[in-house]
Amino acid sequence: MTMPEVVLVEANPALLFKGVNDPGFDGAPIREVDPYGKHLSVFDLGFIRGDGIFEATSVVGGVPLAMKLHIARLGRSARLQDLPELTGEQEWLDVCQAAIDLWGQPEETGTIRLLISRGADPVTTVGQAGHPGTPTIFIFVDTVRTPRPLTLTGTLLTRGYSLELVRTAPERHPWLLIGAKTLSYTANMATYREAVRRGADFGIYTSTDGYVLEGGTSSLVLMKDGKLTTPIPDVGILHGTTQQEVFAYAERRGVPHEYAFVTVEELLDADFVWNMGGSRLSAVERIDDVSFAADTEFAAQAMAFFETERAYIEEYTTGPGIQRWL
Known part of the structure; x- marks a missing residue:
């Protein structure tokens, strides 16, 4: 079975942030989406304002390196930006590992990136009709093409x-x-x-x-x-x-x-x-x-x-x- 070189998932913010409602995931932690498709609404504050946070690290042997440190720093960034509080370390570790497992290439070196925006802009018509105040979360795992220079x-x-x-x-x-x-x-x-x-x-x-x-x-x-x-x-x-x-x-x-x-x-x-x-x-x-x-x-x-x-x-x-x- 040929595994994908890149995997993109959208994660359920209700499982990863406190006090956030499930915006259509029906309790599922992630849903896989086409990495070559278009998924982020132009009414999302991440696109309109660059309003959000992120983390990234290397994946070696199917393991995201220093992931706990990245999640801790993600929590600090969320506090500084007045985003909802993270639910807990294990919930984030689980969704990251789920994305890596979908990628399924332990023999390759990869990169995992977590992208979190503030969600739909509540001052727009589309934003008001959606889930304003609910963060948008995408996670991708990609195969490293160019190693870091020595x-x-x-x-x-x-x-x-x-x-x-x-x-x-x-x-x-x-x-x-x-x-x-x-x-x-x-x-x-x-x-x-x-x-x-x-x-x-x-x-x-x-x-x-x-x-x-x-x-x-x-x-x-x-x-x-x-x-x-x-x-x-x-x-x-x-x-x-x-x-x-x-x-x-x-x-x-x-x-x-x-x-x-x-x-x-x-x-x-x-x-x-x-x-x-x-x-x-x-x-x-x-x-x-x-x-x-x-x-x-x-x-x-x-x-x-x-x-x-x-x-x-x-x-x-x-x-x-x-x-x-x-």
Whole structure:
């Protein structure tokens, strides 16, 4: 039997969000839809406003890597965006695994992506006739066509605000949604295009007062004198799931590691730098005019650890110093 290269399902929001009615699923957790068809209404706020959240990770051996970390971050994003509260971790794990089982290719490397919008726009006629306030949830699993490059080059790009603003944003400026993984990725993709124009593979956000934040769609970890350092999530960035896996790997190997306020000067003075996301790493060999030794062996060993030491990673990532950013 030939298995599909890509699977798309719509998930029942009544099973995944508290206080939400079943919009026609009759209690079923998911329904498979044609991945080549057209399914999202133009009256959906995800399409009209980019109003929603998402998560994505790699699938290896039929297992979505770091899925519990992604679900925890999804819950944080939902809270920041005033979406309904998630029902529970297991319900989300079950629907994700159901989609992966439909894909049915444990020998292949895949990607799973969860896309959640606020649902139908209640100010439109169509939205009022539908289920306004009920989130729309799509999940797809796709076969990876192009593996992540072993090495990348980066360029520094200002995000246009100071560290002081982002450190106080959750309390004083919650509408900025700093720390939420939203569907509104237009600026992030513009960052990528600008990086390409500058002859680089990805952009690295910096604050106006000289601190390193994150990549446009990725996290950064640097090593100096044998210690791993990553920008602390207090600078108003996503708490990278892959970065947490890297720190679990470092803990197991006895490599010192820390969260810190990282200046641009410290980044450019690093011995090694890695770019990461979706449980995958690439060594950074150049940032603008500064070159680095590309430690691809560390990246390969870390990724192998991600695939084989899930229990240890889950134990480490639920410990002290981690949960406060979820």
